[in-house]
Amino acid sequence: MSEPNQFDTAQLSALFDVEHRARKAETLKALRYVAVNDARQVIDYQQAAMVERSGVNGWRITALANVPSVDRNSLYVQWVEHVMAHHLPVGSEPTVLGTDGMDEWALATWREVCPGQVLLVPMNTRESSASWLWLTREAPWQPAPINLAAHLGEVFGHAMNAFVQTRQRAQWRSRLRSSRLWWGALVLALLILCLPVRLSALAPAEVVARAPLMVSSPMDGVVDHVLVEPNAQVIKGQPLVKLQDIDAQARLKVADQALNVAQARYEQARQEAFGDAKSRASMAALSAERDLRAVQRTYAEVQLEQVILRADEAGLAIFDDPNDWAGRPVRTGERIMQLADPLDRKVNIELPVDDALVLSKGAPITLFLDSRPLSPIEGEVERVSYKPIINGRDQLIYHVSATLEESPDFLRIGLRGTARISGDRVPLAYYLFRRPLAGLRQALGV
Numbered sequence: 529m530s531e532p533n534q535f536d537t538a539q540l541s542a543l544f545d546v547e548h549r550a551r552k553a554e555t556l557k558a559l560r561y562v563a564v565n566d567a568r569q570v571i572d573y574q575q576a577a578m579v580e581r582s583g584v585n586g587w588r589i590t591a592l593a594n595v596p597s598v599d600r601n602s603l604y605v606q607w608v609e610h611v612m613a614h615h616l617p618v619g620s621e622p623t624v625l626g627t628d629g630m631d632e633w634a635l636a637t638w639r640e641v642c643p644g645q646v647l648l649v650p651m652n653t654r655e656s657s658a659s660w661l662w663l664t665r666e667a668p669w670q671p672a673p674i675n676l677a678a679h680l681g682e683v684f685g686h687a688m689n690a691f692v693q694t695r696q697r698a699q700w701r702s703r704l705r706s707s708r709l710w711w712g713a714l715v716l717a718l719l720i721l722c723l724p725v726r727l728s729a730l731a732p733a734e735v736v737a738r739a740p741l742m743v744s745s746p747m748d749g750v751v752d753h754v755l756v757e758p759n760a761q762v763i764k765g766q767p768l769v770k771l772q773d774i775d776a777q778a779r780l781k782v783a784d785q786a787l788n789v790a791q792a793r794y795e796q797a798r799q800e801a802f803g804d805a806k807s808r809a810s811m812a813a814l815s816a817e818r819d820l821r822a823v824q825r826t827y828a829e830v831q832l833e834q835v836i837l838r839a840d841e842a843g844l845a846i847f848d849d850p851n852d853w854a855g856r857p858v859r860t861g862e863r864i865m866q867l868a869d870p871l872d873r874k875v876n877i878e879l880p881v882d883d884a885l886v887l888s889k890g891a892p893i894t895l896f897l898d899s900r901p902l903s904p905i906e907g908e909v910e911r912v913s914y915k916p917i918i919n920g921r922d923q924l925i926y927h928v929s930a931t932l933e934e935s936p937d938f939l940r941i942g943l944r945g946t947a948r949i950s951g952d953r954v955p956l957a958y959y960l961f962r963r964p965l966a967g968l969r970q971a972l973g974v
Contacts, residue, residue, distance in 0.1 A: 542569040543676065547683050556691040560591035563651075563661060563684045568593070570680065571673050574644065577662040578651075579612050587612035589662075607637040608662060616660075622649045622678045624669050645669055649677045651685040659688060721957035726950045729883035731928070733895055733947035735939065736876050737868030741841060743768055745858040746834045749775065754850035754864075759942070762839045762867065769837040769853075769864055776832040783825035790818040843867035846941065870941060875907060877928035877947045878919055882963075884926055885951035887912050893930045897945035900938055907932040909949070 546566050553559035564576040575593055582588035587609050589598050598605060615630050617623040625646035627635060644666035651659040661681055749771040756768055794814040801808035839845075847853075847865035858864065875895055879885075891909040913927040928949065932939070 539570065539676075543679070546570055546680065550683050550687045553687060556688070557591075559684065559687055559691065563680075564591045564593040567661075567663075567677075567680055571663065571676050572667070573647075573663045573665040575642070575662075575664045577608055579608065579660045579662055581658045585613060587616075587660075603637065604641045607634065607641055610634060611638075612660070612662075617648065620650050620652060622647060622674050622681065624648075624674075647674065647677060649681040651681045651688060659685070721955060721960075723956045724953040725956050725959050727885055727952060727954045727959055727962075728948055728950045729879065729885055730946055730948055731877050731879040731883065731925075733875050733877045733930075733945055735873055735895075735897075735941055735943045737844075737846065737866065737941055738872045738874045740846065740866035740868040741843065742863050743837055743839075743865045743867060744861050744863045745771070746837070746860065747771075747776075747831055748857075748859050749835070750855060750857050751853045751864070752835075753854050754847070756845045756850075758845065758847055758850065760845045761842075761870075762845050763842045764839055766839045767836050768839055768845065771835040771837070771858075773832060773835040776828070776835050780825070780828040780832050783821065783828040787818070787821040787825045790814070790821040794818045837864070839867055841867065844870045844941065868941060871935070873932065873935075873939070873941055874910065875930040875932060875947060877930060877949065878923070878925040879928050879949065881916050881924045881926065882966075884916075885949060887928065887949065887951055892950045894948045894950075895930075895932065895945055896948070897939075897943050899943060899945075901945075903936065903938070905932055905934050905936065905939065 546562065546569060549562045549566055550559060553562055560578050563578055567573075567576065577589050577593070578591040579587050580590050589605050589608055592598055592605075600606075611625070611630070611634055615625075615634065617625070625648055627638075630638075642664050644664050645668060647663040647665075647669050649661040649663065651661055661677070661684065663677060752770045752772045754769050756762055756766070762768065794811070794817075797808075797811050797814050801811055844867065845865055846868055853864065875893070877893070885891075887909055889909060889911070893907045893909060895905040895907060897903070897905070907930045909928060910931050911929040916924045916926050919925050928947075930947070
């Protein structure tokens with residue numbers, strides 16, 4: 529066929545006919561046949577082959593011109609696949625194969641099985657240049673047939689996209705329909721559900737003093753005012769709370785008067801005892817009454833001294849707003865505040881009954897403070913209450929006490945947060961379905 533610089537009408541007609549056949553091909557095998565045989569109507573060549581990628585670095589001839597099937601033992605086929613695997617030019621444009629860098633076996637076989645020049649035409653698909661059209665002829669390759677070959681490569685590549693996508697979908701459907709895949713997925717899911725994980729629960733927590741000293745009212749009375757601020761550091765003997773002293777002072781005055789009366793009556797009886805037997809006989813009773821009144825007066829003095837509550841030891845004063853205590857009546861033994869060592873702390877955790885775990889002493893916990901959520905503090909369980917109780921929010925909870933392994937600078941008594949309590953290791957299936965199964969059991973009453 530002639531190779532003019534400008535395409536003639538017959539050549540264009542042949543080109544359109546080949547494009548039409550390529551797009552009408554119903555199977556990938558039919559498209560390969562069109563690519564290696566019918567392209568001769570447009571480009572003059574002696575032999576053509578379609579080479580497609582096989583594996584990572586391998587190549588495989590999938591169609592040869594003029595033959596119904598590919599003989600894999602053919603020297604020509606082995607040579608083409610060898611050259612594609614080891615000497616494929618870099619780039620995505622049609623390229624005339626050169627001999628530079630080619631090994632001796634490839635060069636010798638080329639002269640034996642394929643006299644002439646080789647044109648490699650990429651058939652670009654969505655999988656990049658995964659297919660090439662191998663064209664050989666004795667005459668040198670000119671720009672005109674190379675341009676036609678590049679156009680045909682684009683046409684064949686575009687047509688192959690449809691078959692590549694269809695083949696991929698078919699492969700996925702085949703895999704999804706495969707019972708082996710489903711059985712494998714089932715076995716994998718069962719293995720994952722059997723993985724051991726720690727059973728854990730989240731519960732509100734608060735940092736509290738470990739052994740606080742209670743400051744309570746020594747008598748019935750009314751709080752006059754609190755003498756320290758909340759969370760203030762106090763020393764031993766420092767005044768903390770003052771009770772109203774009106775009643776105490778009145779009791780002291782009454783006791784003092786009663787003691788004076790008893791002392792006067794005793795002195796009178798002692799003077800009359802020298803001449804009056806009756807007065808002499810009453811001296812024992814009057815002496816006892818005098819001693820009783822003395823004790824009552826001493827007690828009244830002590831009560832007056834106790835209207836000011838003092839710190840028995842140094843520590844941190846923990847209580848609510850002092851204005852809430854001013855004028856409040858208190859009974860004997862009623863707690864007003866706590867004194868605590870600011871460095872002797874523990875964590876109180878309110879674990880809901882619904883999230884209750886089988887906990888033992890030493891179980892690990894992680895405290896996430898609301899003020900420092902990105903700075904977790906590790907600890908361990910110290911004690912768990914035997915019976916659940918109802919807290920101030922009408923929730924049924926277990927009290928859990930825990931010690932902290934760290935003491936960062938920002939940690940202080942009164943901080944709140946969330947504690948993650950970790951129990952024993954259980955299968956992942958139990959961890960995921962424990963709550964749903966418990967709710968189902970309660971709903972069904974079984």
